[in-house]
Amino acid sequence: MTHAVPRVDAMKPSKPGPTRTAPPRPPDKFPGGGRYPAYLAFGACGAFLMISASLLTRGIWALGNGEAAWDAYRAGLGHPAYLVYHVAAFLGLTWFVLRLFRLFPATQPYRIGPLKRPPDAVLVAGLYGLFFTVLAVGTLFLGGAML
Amino acid sequence: MLKLEPVIWGLFSGGMMIGGILLPVYILVVALGGGFGVVDGQALGYDRVFALATNPIGSLVLVAAAALPLWGGAHHLRHLWIDFGGLKSDGLVGGLFYGAALVGSVYAVLAVLRLHG
Amino acid sequence: MVDVTRHDVVIVGGGAAGLRAAIAVSEARPGISIALVSKVYPMRSHTVSAEGGAAAVARSDDTLEMHAYDTVKGSDFLGDQDVIQYFVEEAPKELTRLEHWGCPWSRNDDGTVATRAFGGMTTKRTWFATDKVGFHMLHTLFQTSMKYGDIERYDEHFVTKLLVDGGACRGVAALDMRTGQVKAVLGKAVILATGGGGKVWPFTTNGNIKTGDGMALAYREGIALKDMEFVQYHPTGLPGTGILITEATRGEGGYLLNSEGERFLTTRDYGVGTKAELGPRDMISRAIMQEIAAGRGIKIPGKIGEYAHLDLRHLGEEKIMARIPFVRELSRTYANVDPVHEPIPIRPVLHYMMGGVDTDIDGATEIDGLYAAGETACVSLNGANRLGSNSLTECLVFGARAGAHAVQYIAGSSGGEEGPLLRQAEDEAGRVEALRGQQGGGEKITKLRESMNDIMERGTGVYREQASMAKANTEIAELKGRYEQLSLDDPSKVFNTEIIAALELRNMIDVAESVALAALHRKESRGAHACPDFPTRNDGEYLHHSLVYYGPTGPRFDKKDVTLGVWEPEERKY
Amino acid sequence: MSEVKKTIVVTRFDPDKDEVPKTQSYEIPVQDDWKVLEALNYIKDNVDPTLSHRWSCRMAVCGSCGMNVNGEPKLTCKDPISSYGDTIEVAPLANFPVVRDLVVELEGFMDKFKAVKPWIIAAKERAAEEGTHRQSPDELADFKSFSMCINCMLCYSACPVVSNEPDFLGPAALALGHRYNQDSRDEGADERNEIFRDEGGIFSCSYANECTEVCPKGVNPSGAIQQAKLNNVVDWAKSFVVPRRKSS
């Protein structure tokens, strides 16, 4: 087993114990093994959230600057670097949301208000349905297929 | 920062959900559809988009999609930093991420407000 | 010099009895200083594994008198009736207290506490929290105990000796497992709550820590062990591991079947009458053994021994998951059987010791200032056979009473000199030091333990023949000699579990000795003590408690009257 | 019963002899229906009595036998040996100081455990004579799953935040606090929420969800913590409307 650098104070007692202890090792599979890569990738998707939201804001700002600025913004999005980023961001965020929704039911209490929480499968199906519906309807609408 | 955790977490979890749902639409249609030229130019033309964006509902959606994900992202990145041993610099790095989210949110709100003249 | 710490009350054991006692002491007199010494962190105590429930009258169709009578009859008239009376009165209050402290008792739809049927009880009076009752009770008690600032814990401290001077017990010597050092933990009173000793036998529901330590500690100080011949075989343990499948399975409606698929408790006469599967444990265990002896046992390929089946299939998945989900988890994990679809293989397994340190109704022993409660004690509630679900309640009722009495006792005690106690602790430290890594005559812990297990299984099983009991007595005596020749391999200090195992083995051998002697003396069949040579109960000669005293050259037998009262002995038929 | 040989690679550490933990291999015969704990007990009883590990109930309820098996936190008395290949690595739980061999330091956990005030807090104590509370099956279900924790600490061994934030109360302790907050008999939520919102409380959890993944008892501490977060957000929002009750 290869152990990463020990973090000397994890789970340290408030009073030092009476005998010497070996320092704790971090979880054996962290960061590259087990489920950790997925969790870390999930966290890293935060970058997509921040960057894409900023790019969206830039677009809104351009929109406020008039037609020429808006067209320039749109043209800019055709740059290969943007295209690569956006393919990655789209895939990343979709995976991100689906993971979030898959984990979501377990975070819900037994009762939500007076209602019993629906079975996990129902909740997940509902959330996945919501995501894909918004994606489909939003795309068709925004893309002009549903004017 | 501590006393604000519930606020930030509220924004964060809202941000994850809303950002996660809305941003893919924007990316798919505007960034990719437009970028690859698949989506009809008319649909993303200035007039239509401006009309949509200044519609009250459209404006709200825009603010939500442009501001909230910043908090979700900032929160995730801050924790990622801690996961790799960055607790010592949490004040600084966390401050930077949340600061950026705050600035970005203000910017987003202004950008939308500006559309309304 | 040994480390010395001083308290008012020292409690040995952090199971249900010990924790309840600690809280009782703390509540009786806030500010009093309590040491809670336990060889494992309290939430690991074996109370944690109790599954089925705790008995106390709760329903309107039930009465204290009925609970008392069931207990008297269950004990085969060997329980003390004053003790039983007190027990049934306190039981509902104790379980209610636990409810106030947060115990997640299962509920009826109207929000009242739910109760279930249990063996030998006339009506549903067993409170339960699904089928993890001991777990929930223990955790509730432990967590609640944290609220009392006066309780100082000595976790993972193994008590090796009681410090007794001038006829009074005023502390313990405890081996701090972390450092390997013996400490003197002094107090004005000591309460033993160290649980039972099922590990004396090879096939048991008991966990690794149940080694009868408290019984042996008191025994070696000259206190009698009472009614030790009565050990309970639970009818339904998983083959191989001995893991318990709770009686609640039968309380909820499960059937016992033989190899022919026959519900033998209803078709043949085993004395349980219409109670069938809800008969008392001693009778049902014997019924299973007789079915096996008659060739109607079930053989599991590749395993030794034969078994019966516990069939829950007709209860349905929903009820199983609502009432006994842990049984399903255990059956799946440890027997590879899903009770929703298949019957569970089971056989009688050693479960509980009715006997223990002789105490009066206050938990007081023959030595001043020394109390005992819980499974380690014999307050004579259970007599010759305990009714399932009475013992968890017993831990609460008599843990609390011992605690309250200890507080009264110390108010009137002037203490005494520390010198002699410290000298004893010093000597004890020397003895422990000598044992650590001792290069003796080549005997090994594992071997001796196996021999002891074997002797006790042959000598004190479900059925006891005179010849095999006599043999067990001589063999245990031999074993004591072999123990002196023990060789250990681990000379290290920090968390040396080998020396703990050696100390536990010595305790178990002492307990075994007392069981073997008491069993040999009881030439009748009563409750859990079934002798084919003397198949009936003999009230004329044996309506008495048996006492075994420690002696350097061998144990000594004595007896003591049973406190009768309302109910005169009668034939025990269900 | 088929018997095969397997190599058990065990972490050894005696603070009086060893500077750092090392490993030791034992090749032993194992039966295919064994749990990993039985292999350790076999070694202890028959090969090397100097090996130290904690165990008691061998029925997955006392919580003492948690260890990392092939890098994954496991309750060794529940973990079938047949699920592994010829070589099995058994190490003490990660994220804990090691006392000896497979025995870890528990005091840090006990501190955190106590910090969440895991007992019923009520304005007025009830006497036994007043009888039990009424609690509906639904009210019971609101907290029941969170009361199933056996304190085995597998979750601590897997949580990445525990490795990095020494003050993090951690999954089991926070789930326990939440368990009491959700109990209809308890009135201590305000008190506990203050602790929850403090440094090392619920907001340190980054929702790695490892705790829920490795928990052998289905406690779902991750869910408990996320619920507690939401409750605190709601609580915070409400504090603008109604001033919070001062806790004693």
Ligand SMILES: Cc1cc2nc3c(=O)[nH]c(=O)nc-3n(C[C@H](O)[C@H](O)[C@H](O)COP(=O)(O)OP(=O)(O)OC[C@H]3O[C@@H](n4cnc5c(N)ncnc54)[C@H](O)[C@@H]3O)c2cc1C
């Ligand atoms: C599998 C199983 C299921 C059961 N189910 C039920 C049931 O459904 N209903 C019922 O009523 N009863 C049941 N019982 C019986 C009941 O659980 C026990 O009798 C009861 O829990 C005993 O509690 P206790 O406090 O006396 O001892 P324990 O809980 O065994 O605690 C003993 C304590 O003493 C400490 N200790 C022991 N020796 C030493 C030493 N040398 N130094 C320091 N500390 C020491 C231990 O660390 C521990 O803290 C069951 C028993 C088993 C084994």
Ligand code: SF4
């Ligand atoms: S939450 Fe689960 S994994 Fe964590 S200590 Fe409790 S039982 Fe173990």
Ligand code: F3S
């Ligand atoms: S693994 Fe740790 S980060 Fe949170 S969800 Fe569980 S406590």
Ligand code: FES
């Ligand atoms: S030995 Fe008790 S949980 Fe494994």
